[in-house]
Amino acid sequence: MESYNKLPASISNIVNYCTNHGRKYENYCPHHDKLCCPACISIDHRSCIGLLLLQDVLKTAKTSVLLDSIESDIIDMKCNIENIIQDRQQNLVIINDLRNRYRLEIKQVRSKLNFHLDTIEENIFEDLDANENKVKREAEKLITKLSEKKKVVEDLVRNISAIKMHATDIQAFIGSKSIEIRLEEEEKYLQGLTEDGSFSQILLKLNINEKLSNMKSTIKDFGNVTIETSQSSVVLKKTKTKLAQKTLKNQYYVQKPFYNITLVLRSIITMPVSMARSWLFRG
CATH class of the missing domain: 1.20.120 (Four Helix Bundle (Hemerythrin (Met), subunit A))
Incomplete structure (x- = not known):
C-alpha cells in the first residue's frame, strides 16, 4: 500500500479493464498500440494481425527497451x-x-x-x-x-x-x-x-x-526600432521512443507454430491426368 501511494495519480488510476466494454484486457495490438479486451478484438481489431497476449507483454514491462527509452x-x-x-x-x-x-x-x-x-x-x-x-x-x-x-x-x-x-x-x-x-x-x-x-x-x-x-x-522621428531574428543556437535532443516502440513490436511478435496453423480452402484447380502425372514426376 505504501508503494502504491508513492505512484502519481495518473498512474495509480490506471485500471486493467476496458472502460468501453467493462471486460478485462487480455491482448495487445501492436498495430494500433492499444490494449484489447475480447470485445475490442471482435469490434475494432477483427482484421489486425499479430495480436499479442497481454500476459506475455507485461512480463518485461519494467525491463523493456521502451520504458528505458521513455x-x-x-x-x-x-x-x-x-x-x-x-x-x-x-x-x-x-x-x-x-x-x-x-x-x-x-x-x-x-x-x-x-x-x-x-x-x-x-x-x-x-x-x-x-x-x-x-x-x-x-x-x-x-x-x-x-x-x-x-x-x-x-x-x-x-x-x-x-x-x-x-x-x-x-x-x-x-x-x-x-x-x-x-x-x-x-x-x-x-x-x-x-x-x-x-x-x-x-x-x-x-x-x-x-x-x-x-x-x-x-524629421518626424529619431529613427525606428525593429525586431530581428537569427538562427537559434539551441540543438534539441531527439526522442528515441518511436524506435523503441518498433523494437518492442518486433520483440513481442511471435509467429504461430506450424502445428497451430489452420488451412483454409480457397479454390480448386482441375488438371488433365497427363499434366498432373508430368507435374508429379518432375516434382
Missing part, C-alpha cells in the same frame, strides 16, 4: 527545456545590452546634433552682430558727417544775423552772396545723400534655414 527521453526533454530557458535568459541579457548600447548611441547622436546646432547658432549670432556693427558704423559715420554740416549751417545762421545787425550795404550784398553759395553746396551734399540711399531706413532681417524651420514636418 525515461531517457524524459531526461533529454528536461535537458532541452533547461537549455531553452538558459538560451532565453541569455537572449534577454543580450537584449538588455543592446538597449543600453542603442540608448548611448541615441544620446551620442543627440549630443552631436546639439553641438552642431550650438555651432550654427553661434555662427548666426556672430553674423547678426557683424551686420549690426556694420550698420552702426555706417550710421555713426553719417551722423558724424551731418553733425559737422550742422555746425556749418549754424555758422551760416549766425553770419546772417550778424550781417543784418552790423554789416554795411556792400558787406551785406557780398556776404549774402557768399552765404548763398555755401548754402547751395550744403544742399547739394544733402541731395546727394538722398540719391545714394543714405536716408533709407535700415533694418536687419533674419532668414531661418527652411530645413530647420520644417524640422518637425521633415
Whole structure:
C-alpha cells in the first residue's frame, strides 16, 4: 500500500479493464498500440494481425527497451527545456545590452546634433552682430558727417544775423552772396545723400534655414526600432521512443507454430491426368 501511494495519480488510476466494454484486457495490438479486451478484438481489431497476449507483454514491462527509452527521453526533454530557458535568459541579457548600447548611441547622436546646432547658432549670432556693427558704423559715420554740416549751417545762421545787425550795404550784398553759395553746396551734399540711399531706413532681417524651420514636418522621428531574428543556437535532443516502440513490436511478435496453423480452402484447380502425372514426376 505504501508503494502504491508513492505512484502519481495518473498512474495509480490506471485500471486493467476496458472502460468501453467493462471486460478485462487480455491482448495487445501492436498495430494500433492499444490494449484489447475480447470485445475490442471482435469490434475494432477483427482484421489486425499479430495480436499479442497481454500476459506475455507485461512480463518485461519494467525491463523493456521502451520504458528505458521513455525515461531517457524524459531526461533529454528536461535537458532541452533547461537549455531553452538558459538560451532565453541569455537572449534577454543580450537584449538588455543592446538597449543600453542603442540608448548611448541615441544620446551620442543627440549630443552631436546639439553641438552642431550650438555651432550654427553661434555662427548666426556672430553674423547678426557683424551686420549690426556694420550698420552702426555706417550710421555713426553719417551722423558724424551731418553733425559737422550742422555746425556749418549754424555758422551760416549766425553770419546772417550778424550781417543784418552790423554789416554795411556792400558787406551785406557780398556776404549774402557768399552765404548763398555755401548754402547751395550744403544742399547739394544733402541731395546727394538722398540719391545714394543714405536716408533709407535700415533694418536687419533674419532668414531661418527652411530645413530647420520644417524640422518637425521633415524629421518626424529619431529613427525606428525593429525586431530581428537569427538562427537559434539551441540543438534539441531527439526522442528515441518511436524506435523503441518498433523494437518492442518486433520483440513481442511471435509467429504461430506450424502445428497451430489452420488451412483454409480457397479454390480448386482441375488438371488433365497427363499434366498432373508430368507435374508429379518432375516434382
